[in-house]
Amino acid sequence: MAKVLMKGNEAIGEAAIRAGCLNYFAYPITPQSEVAEYLAKRMPEVDGVFLQGESEVAVGYMIFGAAACGARVFTTSSSPGISLMSEALSYITCAQCPAVFVNIMRGGPGLGGILPSQGDYFQATKGGGHGDYRLFVMAPDSVQEAVEMVMEAFPLAEKYRNPVMILGDGLTGQMMEPVEFPDNLQKAPTNKDDWATNGMDTRGSDKRNLVKSLFLDPTALNAHNLLLKEKYARMQREDVRYEAYNTDGDYQALIVSYGTMSRVCRTAIDNLKADGVEVAMIRPQTLFPFPIDAIRQAVGREHCRLAISIEMSMGQMVEDVERSVQGRCPVEWYGKCGGEVPTPEEIMDVVRERLAG
């Protein structure tokens, strides 16, 4: 298929349709409202469902209800909206329903700002809602990758019966780039008859299905959490994704960066290379599961003496980098937030200073 020039938010909406997801519920919030505007026009053309809910709280449960009866369903929002959906995410994860949530991050905390940020790393990867649960979190660095990740997110959500979150930022949503919608990522929905509340007649069964998150018996709740824990461990075994950049050279420092921030880092790495300073990068494409082994191996190279987590947040991913490096070298952090994006020059200076320091 030919490439088309599309805005990130619109491409995300189209990618979901190409992935066979024809059900979308959402509440408007900057900087991702274009997804809803695009799908308000597009869903009727494909006999899909578009509904603007009354709040992100309600939308979270519309997603839950639809997912629990077996439909492919997704929503998009931005940071404050994701906070409101986090209650539903806890319930959906406990009830083991597949669904896709896209977070086009803006600056926080509080109402924050409307410019790009990566301040929701903790919320996405460590929880946000209550209880022991994890989301499968993917972080695209371009509009093309956002399209591919959205298309992969549905089968992954179904594989694990767990919500998948696409963690982009305001730049991913707002910028225009050429994109191609790959046919080979279109996967048919899995059969959900053994658990979904899709009506006994639909599945030709006499046995009713129940979707719930209440376990009053402590032994049963502990057992359920162990089952979820094994599922998260399986994600770590089977579906870690990352990109290794300039890792063939004799690098002195390893940058770990994701999403929009990693693109700036790539430019900085190229410029440093031209100046004779070798720096490598591991770019996590999945933030949970985190590429722990890849980072540990990358810092194990002979001349690597420093790891730097570079983020558009005040040092969140750095904690995962530390637990990946496991003391093999010092781990530092650099970042800005609120809509400020570090420039390649700033990153080059930081790398030089820290290596000299």
Place this chain on the structure above:
Amino acid sequence: MGKTFAKPEALSDQHTHYCPGCTHGVIHRLIAEVIDEMGIRGRTVGIAPVGCSVLAYNYFDCDFQEAAHGRAPAMATGIKRVRPDLMVFTYQGDGDLASIGMGEIVHAANRGEKFTAIFVNNAIYGMTGGQMAPTTMPQQRTTTSPAGRDVADVGMPIKVAELLAALQTPAYITRQTVIKPKYIKRAKKAIARAFAYQAAHRCFSLVEVVSNCPTNWGMTPLDSIGWVEDQLLAYYPLGDKKTPESDEEVS
């Protein structure tokens, strides 16, 4: 001679956990009878609330989802939008629907979502141990209004059926009770009518059922029925508050 009285298929064999004298069991049975009579058990999805009836999913024998507190109407919306052919009902108490879930029920009703809400109003929080609800009567003593509900401080009890009937979208909104046999028959007719509107993809429907709570009211079951009749029904009058037909006549 055949059986003249049997447990509806849509009810399970489980004993309920409800307190002696509580009417949840009667209301469950009426819903199950309507499901049986319409022959829709195989395409019905119920949604349990948070509150005394959180375990309602154990007592019905059809597909069920369990919601977070107050969110059942949003879940019902999600189901009906992606599967309009399924019959969906929410079962919610007054803390669930009229307090924490007021936003969800108002907007679901206003969008005209084609599901049926069964709203059990007993003027108190039951499961958490008898706290004040938005529906608690003036001067009624609860654990969080120990001197009686002070309406100057926390406002008057909310009449949910009337509030929802004020919306401009066509709907079937009715208030019933099941404290005596004569009321039970009427309540069943109302539930059947609500389900029939849904089956015809006609409109949103809500059946408020004024109920009792002998345990948290500190009364015998018999006294609690007297209190419903004397106090609650005087403030919460029974009857249809709105039908889609009446809306059409007006417009």
